[in-house]
Amino acid sequence: MQMHLFTNQKLILFLLTLLLACSTPQQVIYSPTGEIRKAKNVILMIGDGMGLSQISAGIYTNKRPMNIERFRIIGLQKTHSKDNLITDSSASATAMARGVKADNATFGSTLEQKAPKSILEIAEESEYATGITVTSSITHATPAAFVTYQPYRTMHENIATDYLLLNIDYLVGGGKKYFDRRNNDERNLISEMQTKGYQVKTYLDGDMSDLAIDRSRRFAYFTADGEPITHNAGRDYFIYACEFGAQFLKNLRKEGFVFVIEGSQIDWGGHSNIGPMVIDETLEFDQAVGRMLDFAERDGETLVIVTADHETGGFSIVQEDTKGDLIIGFNTKTHTATAVPVFAYGPGAEIFAGFYDNTEIHDKILRAMQLR
Numbered sequence: 001m002q003m004h005l006f007t008n009q010k011l012i013l014f015l016l017t018l019l020l021a022c023s024t025p026q027q028v029i030y031s032p033t034g035e036i037r038k039a040k041n042v043i044l045m046i047g048d049g050m051g052l053s054q055i056s057a058g059i060y061t062n063k064r065p066m067n068i069e070r071f072r073i074i075g076l077q078k079t080h081s082k083d084n085l086i087t088d089s090s091a092s093a094t095a096m097a098r099g100v101k102a103d104n105a106t107f108g109s110t111l112e113q114k115a116p117k118s119i120l121e122i123a124e125e126s127e128y129a130t131g132i133t134v135t136s137s138i139t140h141a142t143p144a145a146f147v148t149y150q151p152y153r154t155m156h157e158n159i160a161t162d163y164l165l166l167n168i169d170y171l172v173g174g175g176k177k178y179f180d181r182r183n184n185d186e187r188n189l190i191s192e193m194q195t196k197g198y199q200v201k202t203y204l205d206g207d208m209s210d211l212a213i214d215r216s217r218r219f220a221y222f223t224a225d226g227e228p229i230t231h232n233a234g235r236d237y238f239i240y241a242c243e244f245g246a247q248f249l250k251n252l253r254k255e256g257f258v259f260v261i262e263g264s265q266i267d268w269g270g271h272s273n274i275g276p277m278v279i280d281e282t283l284e285f286d287q288a289v290g291r292m293l294d295f296a297e298r299d300g301e302t303l304v305i306v307t308a309d310h311e312t313g314g315f316s317i318v319q320e321d322t323k324g325d326l327i328i329g330f331n332t333k334t335h336t337a338t339a340v341p342v343f344a345y346g347p348g349a350e351i352f353a354g355f356y357d358n359t360e361i362h363d364k365i366l367r368a369m370q371l372r
């Protein structure tokens, strides 16, 4: 009897241990020393002007769940700039790129003082591959914040020259005219890029997906002379360029890569108060999010962060019409101060949960990469 009881106790203990083992999450979020798993690659995706209501409208409009719904770790970031409660894109992108607050319309640099290095510059110095893919010109405020030390966002030609000071390995976006048809000087920056070893192609050479691209050399593709057209009007390079870019950067350098992606025109739909444009641009951005999540799932060493620089339009879903289409209300033709969501997946993702300032995106990325 004694023996029997002991066996039962042992069995209960065994079952308890098994139960505990099964209910313990496979991935320990924080080790006792607060260490996180190192992110070899980082993909930072910014939906310009993409607040929670824009995402909600995408979810209600889409026939299937959005890719953004695949994230399990979600945070919120405060977006105010140095001089204004309502940020613009250059100030908020500077916060994420360089970890400092900047005045609106600036990148944190003045004629006297340079802003701290951006995550792309730090990555480049640490031998990582680097890339930018956007649906605006590459000299536009958000991508520029990762590259330029010019004092103002309106200085497109000066911003273009700053691209020559870095060696970003993969560049896709508009703005060709700021490189090869300049008003302020006679420089042809496309020729200068080629001299530096870049393979440079443009929309005049055909669709990017039809080009023969040497995967061992830096690559730039100009998708428009100025700003690219809307997705609805036929812009179709973005999803391919994101997917190709992640693989291109992974192959290029063994250390890893940092890839900055922007869905730039969600914001422009907001400024124009055109609800269907906001939703269409958000859904296209979300398809790119899906491709990057698929890449990260396969790769296992890639941290994907999806966020916005600010909300645009005071966008709200106010009603549904008889056909089930959303009726959208706008409060403003400019940006708002509402906090914006942050979604994270992959090694280091857990540190993006919580409510924090936009400058912390910069700090958290470097921490996840163990570069600080």
Ligand SMILES: [Zn+2]
Binding pocket: 049, 089, 267, 268, 271, 312, 335
């Ligand atoms: Zn804007």
